[in-house]
Amino acid sequence: DAGITQSPRHKVTETGTPVTLRCHQTENHRYMYWYRQDPGHGLRLIHYSYGVKDTDKGEVSDGYSVSRSKTEDFLLTLESATSSQTSVYFCAIRGLAGDNEQFFGPGTRLTVL
């Protein structure tokens, strides 16, 4: 267990509302990632962070922003949620073994009505 938690685990919201998902790690890992998973698309990288205040875009970053003010927390924000952002969101951290292993959190199921 890599000590990753995500909150909330489930959320239903309405189109146009802002939503923030939180990823918290207790392992002091430098690299953190946000993915979304949709049927037929596998996991797609949204944003990632390589340190406090250091973030970069992934494959599907439009409509999402992130922040990392502390090593242990990586926040994903949907400024104005749309129905196309209904998905399961996974946070992950990169292990230290040098084999590119990532440890995933339990996921957040977000529904935008």
Place this chain on the structure above:
Amino acid sequence: GQSLEQPSEVTAVEGAIVQINCTYQTSGFYGLSWYQQHDGGAPTFLSYNALDGLEETGRFSSFLSRSDSYGYLLLQELQMKDSASYFCAVSPGSGNTGKLIFGQGTTLQVKP
């Protein structure tokens, strides 16, 4: 662009051997990883190949050929609990940031 291809579904019987193939096209390459995901769960890491050849971890083995942009995951002595989705993922790019590009996944169904 970057893309990975793997079969969408594979079915096998308990005790058998199954191979899941993955071909990829990426700009830059740091390695090929495999992840397992049971229904409703989080992906879990199985293996990583940075160099050509075979890596073995218990009943699971993973192979990489960089010249062919191809890899596979081999599962031996299949058990019912191996029924899950399996994803290949590449680490692309010019810097080793650890970010992953995933294939769409292969659903493995193990039958008694």
